[in-house]
Structures are given as C-alpha cells and as structure tokens.
Amino acid sequence: MFSDPYQPSANPAGEYAAEPNLTAARRAELIAVIEQAPRELEQAVAGLSDDQLDAIYRNWSIRQIVQHIADSHAHSYIRCKWTLTEEQPLIKAYDENKWSDLPDARAGDVAAPLAMLAGVHRCWVQLLRAMTPADFARSFNHPETGKAVVLSDALSYYAWHGRHHTAQIAWLRERHGW
Template sequence: MPPDPPQNPVGAFTPPAENQVDLSACIAGIETQPSQLAATVDGLLDDQLDTKYRNWTIRQIVHHLADSHVHSYVRFKWALTEDHPTIKAYDETLWSDLAESREGTIQPSLMLLGGLHARWGKLLRSMPRGDFSRGFHHPESGEDVCLASALAYYEWHGRHHTGQIAWVKKERLGL
C-alpha cells in the first residue's frame, strides 16, 4: 500500500518579507510552470488523471491551477490599476467540484496556463521594482497582500501542485 500523500511535497510555503522576495527567480518560475506541468502530466491516460492525491484528482488539480492562476493574474492587474482594491474571493473546493473540473479534458487548462503565464511573465518583467509593493485586500483572510508576496506564493503554488501530481505518478501509478 502506498504511503499517505505528504501535505506539501515540495515543502511548505514560507512567506518571505516583501524585500526578501527574489523577483527574478519567482518570475522565471512563473514563466516555466506551464511547461513543467505539461511534462508532468504528459502521457497520462484518462483513468490515471482520475487518481486522487488527497481530495482532488490529477485532473482537478490541473483545472484548479488554471482557475487559481487566472484569479491571481487578475488580482495583479487590479492592484496595478486601482488603489489597493479588495479582490473577489472564491471557493476553490466548489469550483473543483464542477463537472468541467471533475470530468473535463485537461488540454484547455494546459493551453490556458501556457498563454496566461506568458502574459503574466511579460507583465511581471515590465513592472518597476516599486510596483511590487502595491497590493490588494483579501476579504476572507482580512490580509493586505503586496504583489511581491503574492508572486512568491503563486510561484510556490504551481510547484506545489505539480509536485503533488509527480508524487501520485510515482507512488500511486508507479510511473
């Protein structure tokens, strides 16, 4: 019997101080995530995509990454064009339980992530250092989040979920 999945296969996210974020490394991570994810899921069959990590299948994780990173990109745009906006929160569990996330092919989400991250990388590279101090208010957590911290989190977030899929492939699917 395979071991229980680790909570954080690539390590837990440790929020760095705003001035400690390695912007270049995080931007490079954002830019390369779609190809790393695509390589990780390449060749998986439909029934393999329905293998669970913990609560979500590989398929749901891929769709979640697309949903989540679209939200993050829009939050960056709001923070760059509005004065400390309050963002719209969403229930990722309910989103992942919709039929298109449970049953839909992953190709549209992989394509979406490729295009989204290309645009996001361009946006990030065009931002002056001071713009990373801009931020938004998260209504559920009550936190004020600067863009440098959000960037560090989403760079980790992509690696985190890709790591979950890699764990499933190795430990549950023997690939």
C-alpha cells in the same frame, strides 16, 4: 515522526515560506519559476490515461488539480492587474473546492486548462517583467483574511503554488510507477 509512504503529505514540494523584502534578482528568479510552471505541469501529466488523470491525491484528482492551478493562477493574474490599476482593491474570493467540483474540472480534457495556464502565464510574465519595485510594493485586500497582500508576496506564493501542485502529481506518478 513516522511518515506513511502510501499516504501523501499535504506539501510534497515543502511548506510555503514567505519571502519578505525580495531583491530584484530574487524577483527575477520567481518570475522565471512562473514562466516555467505551465511546461512543468504539462510534463507532469504527459502520457497519463483518463483513468490515471482521475487518480486522487488527497481530495482532488489529477484532472482537478490541473484545472485548479489554471483557475487559481488566472485569478492571481487578474488580481495583479487590479492592484496595478486601482488603489488597494478588494479582490473577489472564490471557493476553490466548489470550482473543482464543476464538470470541467471533474471530467474535462486537461488540454484546455493546460492551454489556459500557458496563455495566462505568458501574459502574466510579460506584466511581471515590466513592473517596477514600486509596483511590487502595491497591495490588494483579501476579503477572507481581511489582510492586505503585497504583490511581491503574491509573486512568491504563486511561484510556490505551481510547484506545490505539480509535486503532488509527481508524487502520484512515482507512487503508482507511472
């Protein structure tokens, strides 16, 4: 299949692959990925001008991608806490496209969502490292899919999610020679 080097792929970091039955060692690796994600994102946007932050990757600007990661990971942290304190809670879904269209995402300073992400991840990593295997086996219900999501699966997904969007920014930087 021909790939156009000027058109971004949907997943420059690769497709998400679920990882059922995580070992304790693999959970520790994924938690380390989540711990590093804010630094990696900050490095990915370091030195970019306002015009560069407004460069579009598929449907969102770099600025919107940064805000999206912060919003999404804050939701995941809260979902994790709900799951640890309630029996299979029904979580609140949100429309990520509408959130990314709000003024803070479209035109705000990326320092704010970067700081938010760093704070959320510090809290989240403390919680993740304190969780037991039984905690990771707990689940929440997602209203859009109607499926139960196990916390170990959410851990795997969000470790990928941060890399996924950071790779989109890296692709734009490489493509434009920034």
